[in-house]
Amino acid sequence: MDVIQALKTTGTCRYFDTAPVPDEILLDAFEAARFSPQGGNRQPVRWVVVRDPEKKRRLRDWYLEPWKAYLAGIESGDVAVGALPKAVVDADHFAEHLHEVPAIAVLCAELDGLHPTDLELDRLSVVGGGSIYPTAQSFCLALRSHGVATAVTTLLCHYEPQVKELLGIPDGVITAAHIAVGYPARGFPTKLSRLPVEQIAFGETYGTPLKQS
Template sequence: MDVIEAMKTTGTCRYFRSDPVPDEVLMSAFDAARFGPQGGNRQPVRWVVVRDKDRKRQLAEWYLAPWKTYLGGIADGDVAVGALPKAVADADHFAEHLHEVPAIAVLCAEIDGLHPTDLELDRISVVGGGSIYPTAQNFCLALRAQGVASALTTLLVHAEPQVKELLGIPDGVITAAHIAVGYPEHGFPAKLTRTPAAEIVFGETYGAPLAGG
């Protein structure tokens, strides 16, 4: 599959078939994902693949609580989202059925392998994620190339202490996301809806149009 096509059609899947994803398909995606960029080539990313029904059900229970709180905020108008009502309904379906997905890939990272350079700034630190999330996107793209869908969420990070205990994740290792993996029930989108590049790309100074954009 052409890499640009994969980028434009790797959406967040909310409906999965029950068919298991073979080990060789997962390992092929993990093998490609590891080439994602990371600071100093420290390679901090680690993965835990969860297929056990009881573990998936427990993860789903921990996911559902913050999701329902978030959903309530949307309904009350306290949380602003750009998603259409159908997309919100699809996300709710996903939350209610998370325990049924074939696999949940838990994205972890060794803290010693991160080097955030923004800790002293008066804002939330984000730089450490630069050594984690490119690998996650590579994983989703590599799955897409094999006809496998995915849905990345960070809501379960709320329950990191419980998740670490459930999965035996050691001290010094954090959870950064959880990725639902499976074959899509309704296929892949022909093209994702995103803000046009001309509206988000600037030249020289913020807000100034890029010449030729």
């Protein structure tokens, strides 16, 4: 698959088929994703693939608590979202049926392999994620090339202690995301809704349009 086509059609899947994803496809995606860039080539990312029905149900139950609280905020108007009503309905279906997804890949990272350079700034630290999330995107793109869909979520990070205990994740290792993996029940999108490039890419100063020379 052409990489540009993959980038433009790897959206968040909310409806999954129940057919299992073969080990060889998962391993091929992990093989490709491990070449993603990360600071100092420390390679901090680790994965736990969850297929056990009871473990998936536990993850679903934990996921539902923060999701339903967020959903209540949307319905009351206390939480403003740019998503269309259908997208919220789809996300609720995903939450309710998370345990039915064929596999959940838990994205982990060794803390010793991260080197955030923004800890002293008066804002949320995000730099450490630069050594984690490129690998997640590469994993999703590699699966897309096999016709396998994904949904990346961070809501379960609210329950990191419980997830770590459930999956035997050791001290010094964090959870950074959970990725639902399976064949799409409704196919892949042909066009994703995104801001036009004129609103996100600037030249020399923030807000100045980037123009072709």
